[in-house]
Amino acid sequence: MNSKRPVNLDLSTIHFPLPALTSITHRITGVILFVGLIFGFWALDASLSSPEGFEAVRNALAHNFLAKLVAWGLLSALAFHFVAGCKHFIMDANIGVSLEGGVKKAQITIVASAVLIVLAGVWVW
Secondary structure (H helix, E strand, O other): OOOOOOOOOOOHHHOOOOOHHHHHHHHHHHHHHHHHHHHHHHHHHHHHHHHHHHHHHHHHHHHHHHHHHHHHHHHHHHHHHHHHHHHHHHOOOOOOOHHHHHHHHHHHHHHHHHHHHHHHHHHHO
């Protein structure tokens, strides 16, 4: 098949609409949460193994900058993934499936996630 159509493989030149960006970010946060289960399961296992393990996890989360950053990152991913998942449930109920509704829901998703991420940062730090 000899096609004369132009092919653009440079993704940096493509402008994605806001609903597409929130959908892609929803998928990325799902992967981050899946990988973050390693940290969560380690902390759970260590904290339940003994009182010393609990203190080790508590001290790591209280005094270690990297542990706080990982915890905040996981909470941030969870917040965005939760809000975007709620948006998808609303779309599944056939509410606001127009172009304008999609953009409005994407804006609400970003604002609500930003508020939750800031609150999670205040809680962790």
